[in-house]
Amino acid sequence: PQTIFRKDYLPPSYLVDTVELGFDLDPARTIVANRVTLRHNPLSKSRDIVLHGEELELVQLRMNGKPLQAGQYELNGNTLTIRKAPLAVVLEIETLTAPAKNTTLSGLYVSNGNFFTQCEAEGFRRITYFPDRPDVMAKYTVMLRADKALYPVLLSNGNLVEQGELDDGRHYAKWEDPFKKPSYLFALVAARLVCQEERYTLQSGREVLLQVWVEEGNLDKTDYAMQSLKNSIRWDEERFGLELDLDRFMIVAVGDFNMGAMENKGLNIFNTKFVLANPRVATDVDYAGIEAVVGHEYFHNWTGNRVTCRDWFQLSLKEGLTVFRDQEFSADMIGTDSGRAVTRIDQVRTLRQAQFPEDAGPMAHPVRPDSFVEINNFYTVTIYEKGAEVVRMYQTLVGRDGFRKGMDLYFARHDGQAVECDDFRAAMADANGRDLSQFERWYSQAGTPVVRAETRYDAAAKTFDITLRQHCAASADQQQLPFHIPVAVGLLGADGRDLPLKTDAQDRQGHATVVLELRREEQTFRFHDIAERPTPSILRDFSAPVVLEYDYSDAELLHLFSHDSDPVNRWEAGQRLAMARLLKLTAAVAAGAPLTLDDTFIAAQRALLVDDSLDPAFRELALILPSETIIAERMAVVEPQAIHTARQFMRRTLAAALKPELLAQYHANQTPGAYSPDALSAGKRALKNLALAYLLIAPREAELALARRQFAEAGNMTDRAAALVALIHSGSDAGAHLHSFYQDFEQEALVVDKWFAMQAAAPGTDVAAVRQLMEHPAFTLKNPNRARSLIFNFTNGNPSQFHAADGSAYEFWAEHVIKLDALNPQVAARLARSMDRWRRYTPALQAHMQRALERVAAHARLSNDVLEVVSKALA
Numbered sequence: 001p002q003t004i005f006r007k008d009y010l011p012p013s014y015l016v017d018t019v020e021l022g023f024d025l026d027p028a029r030t031i032v033a034n035r036v037t038l039r040h041n042p043l044s045k046s047r048d049i050v051l052h053g054e055e056l057e058l059v060q061l062r063m064n065g066k067p068l069q070a071g072q073y074e075l076n077g078n079t080l081t082i083r084k085a086p087l088a089v090v091l092e093i094e095t096l097t098a099p100a101k102n103t104t105l106s107g108l109y110v111s112n113g114n115f116f117t118q119c120e121a122e123g124f125r126r127i128t129y130f131p132d133r134p135d136v137m138a139k140y141t142v143m144l145r146a147d148k149a150l151y152p153v154l155l156s157n158g159n160l161v162e163q164g165e166l167d168d169g170r171h172y173a174k175w176e177d178p179f180k181k182p183s184y185l186f187a188l189v190a191a192r193l194v195c196q197e198e199r200y201t202l203q204s205g206r207e208v209l210l211q212v213w214v215e216e217g218n219l220d221k222t223d224y225a226m227q228s229l230k231n232s233i234r235w236d237e238e239r240f241g242l243e244l245d246l247d248r249f250m251i252v253a254v255g256d257f258n259m260g261a262m263e264n265k266g267l268n269i270f271n272t273k274f275v276l277a278n279p280r281v282a283t284d285v286d287y288a289g290i291e292a293v294v295g296h297e298y299f300h301n302w303t304g305n306r307v308t309c310r311d312w313f314q315l316s317l318k319e320g321l322t323v324f325r326d327q328e329f330s331a332d333m334i335g336t337d338s339g340r341a342v343t344r345i346d347q348v349r350t351l352r353q354a355q356f357p358e359d360a361g362p363m364a365h366p367v368r369p370d371s372f373v374e375i376n377n378f379y380t381v382t383i384y385e386k387g388a389e390v391v392r393m394y395q396t397l398v399g400r401d402g403f404r405k406g407m408d409l410y411f412a413r414h415d416g417q418a419v420e421c422d423d424f425r426a427a428m429a430d431a432n433g434r435d436l437s438q439f440e441r442w443y444s445q446a447g448t449p450v451v452r453a454e455t456r457y458d459a460a461a462k463t464f465d466i467t468l469r470q471h472c473a474a475s476a477d478q479q480q481l482p483f484h485i486p487v488a489v490g491l492l493g494a495d496g497r498d499l500p501l502k503t504d505a506q507d508r509q510g511h512a513t514v515v516l517e518l519r520r521e522e523q524t525f526r527f528h529d530i531a532e533r534p535t536p537s538i539l540r541d542f543s544a545p546v547v548l549e550y551d552y553s554d555a556e557l558l559h560l561f562s563h564d565s566d567p568v569n570r571w572e573a574g575q576r577l578a579m580a581r582l583l584k585l586t587a588a589v590a591a592g593a594p595l596t597l598d599d600t601f602i603a604a605q606r607a608l609l610v611d612d613s614l615d616p617a618f619r620e621l622a623l624i625l626p627s628e629t630i631i632a633e634r635m636a637v638v639e640p641q642a643i644h645t646a647r648q649f650m651r652r653t654l655a656a657a658l659k660p661e662l663l664a665q666y667h668a669n670q671t672p673g674a675y676s677p678d679a680l681s682a683g684k685r686a687l688k689n690l691a692l693a694y695l696l697i698a699p700r701e702a703e704l705a706l707a708r709r710q711f712a713e714a715g716n717m718t719d720r721a722a723a724l725v726a727l728i729h730s731g732s733d734a735g736a737h738l739h740s741f742y743q744d745f746e747q748e749a750l751v752v753d754k755w756f757a758m759q760a761a762a763p764g765t766d767v768a769a770v771r772q773l774m775e776h777p778a779f780t781l782k783n784p785n786r787a788r789s790l791i792f793n794f795t796n797g798n799p800s801q802f803h804a805a806d807g808s809a810y811e812f813w814a815e816h817v818i819k820l821d822a823l824n825p826q827v828a829a830r831l832a833r834s835m836d837r838w839r840r841y842t843p844a845l846q847a848h849m850q851r852a853l854e855r856v857a858a859h860a861r862l863s864n865d866v867l868e869v870v871s872k873a874l875a
């Protein structure tokens, strides 16, 4: 396969002004008539028109009214080239495609009898021949024709301008999108669906139509998505002055979808998982996911659609920025500082769980990659979550108002354009009169920087010095230069309160937190008038996506864990206390030494658990131990079983020591009355269910009864699922509960996914049990949600079983990467990545993993998607 390089970018030879698409929809044989007007791009020296096309049957091609014969164009693999074309061209292209056979879920496909499209990144070329690249922006008109009884609803981007009847029971609808857009934002839906709709008045007074389209039985699950959409619209007006630019905004839910959702102009298509919710079927986490994803796709309308990417190397320009926006949206929706901190802690956990490992593994890439084989492999946590961290750092550096100024300038300069990450950085710099040239390295250098801190207190001079030293492991092809790193710092006095800070810099004197800007490899920052040796709270609010190393004593960490005014670092202190012990325990397990847990740690956990002045949501997060994956990242040689045993020992010991307190919290955090997904109630449920999980680690009859009762009487899915998971993990037989849960929810696909997922991730589920679950009639590899629920939750969420000593689960992995690849390369390539970190395991496990990787790599007909992942892993 061919590697594509960012440095090879050339502007398109031809630009497209208008696209008129006609669809005669038929699952077996859809006819697509495409009339495109093109004109030569003065920025290009080439006069060749290059069109992309995949899996299409070309029926007819006409240029400026005349049919083109075979010799007048070249059809080479997936490109169609017309050489030495006139300056102005009208192409009429007729193609055939078979949506029902399209199992890739890219392009035009059928899901549960309905038609949907997914065009990002390169799906439009599976619909018609086109210069399918994001810097070609055009106006689209779309005519849809289909059987009226089977597909009563015909949707596309923009405004409905005409509809009517045709012969043979068919009907049509014509849609016009008033805005220029790249082809990846095209969408159509032809389906039997119903909608919840609402007229909504924008702050300007303009009225818009909002719709959420779902299958008929799901109309009772659309309220939260609609509410989230209205909140998103309002938030973008208030926070960024950005208004919905269409008269109509539609969300459509589909059960078969590769990702979370897609921001097609005016016609967002969503995985059902991020639309459908009511208390009976959806958990608090699902509700939060819906709010975030509805917000995310809506915010793309400006950051992505109005201003889009010049090429796919710039993907984080829209994704990092839009994730940052949806993070801020979710935080603002909670509204309190402590609620905001809880969302921030969740973001840090995601980074450590998934992004840091990616950045240290074979698929590591900069936020703006320099090359790729398959762009679909680059919709990663680095592009999304690290990209969001990079955007967040601008806000940390220039402040909230400065960030808004930068956004305003970005839109003033680039509305309607396809631009680069550098353009965003320039807007931030220019709007704030800041030199952000060094900041560019966050886009060009891969890897997680390590910041090592050392401190020195001078009692006589009353100064406190913090020396920060940064380094980032050089990757194979890159020499790393120092990053521009905002390091937010506070100093705690012995009483636990923040000391007012006086630094050499003149601004922000007397504040509790200052942002130090680390630009060189090593820098020392001095604080004045410090009357006592303080405890430093470094990297507050996780002000940069780095690993902070500082030789904290236990006493300092306990001090921060009890007092830090910055909730993120307060949580972090607890994680450090736990991690140090978990690493020691893991070593002890490996060495066969006795396992112990100190009373100091237990007492700190107890104090936090019962501290009613703290949000339940915060307490829950503070009590969750670092995951097995995060522990593994800290070990030189990973022994998954030892990690699991060590962590389980810590959990069991805490559960035994804190039993009365856990029980009290379990009862104190009940949420009687009607279910509400608000943050406070969700936090109470989270803490209560964490307590329940602990109580069920070594349960006696009383604890089992508690869980059984919660399972039976729960008024919402959060509590019901949590009780079931606790029962499964307790080791007592949960078979009957699993059975009744399935019976109750077998009609709810998303709940059946949960049913598979909770079994897949249970430490008692080995690969044989997973194979058996695959025999269940409800299991299918063809539905991505279902495949992920069982297979991914096993390979990524059940490390002690996935890494079984005999390598049997790796064989299972290889088999299913290959099977999935034949159906859906994008999903298969995600699964392929479960093996990214294989070189870090014990030699015996490595040998098994290598064999499994080689088995996949040797398979005859692999997609580029999977090939890129496994060859990089083996390289």
Ligand code: B3K
Binding pocket: 120, 121, 258, 259, 260, 261, 262, 263, 296, 297, 300, 319, 376, 379, 826
């Ligand atoms: N932009 C889409 C990504 C779809 C890519 C599919 N390979 C989802 C999102 O980030 O909003």
Ligand code: ZN
Binding pocket: 296, 300, 318, 319, 322
């Ligand atoms: Zn996005």
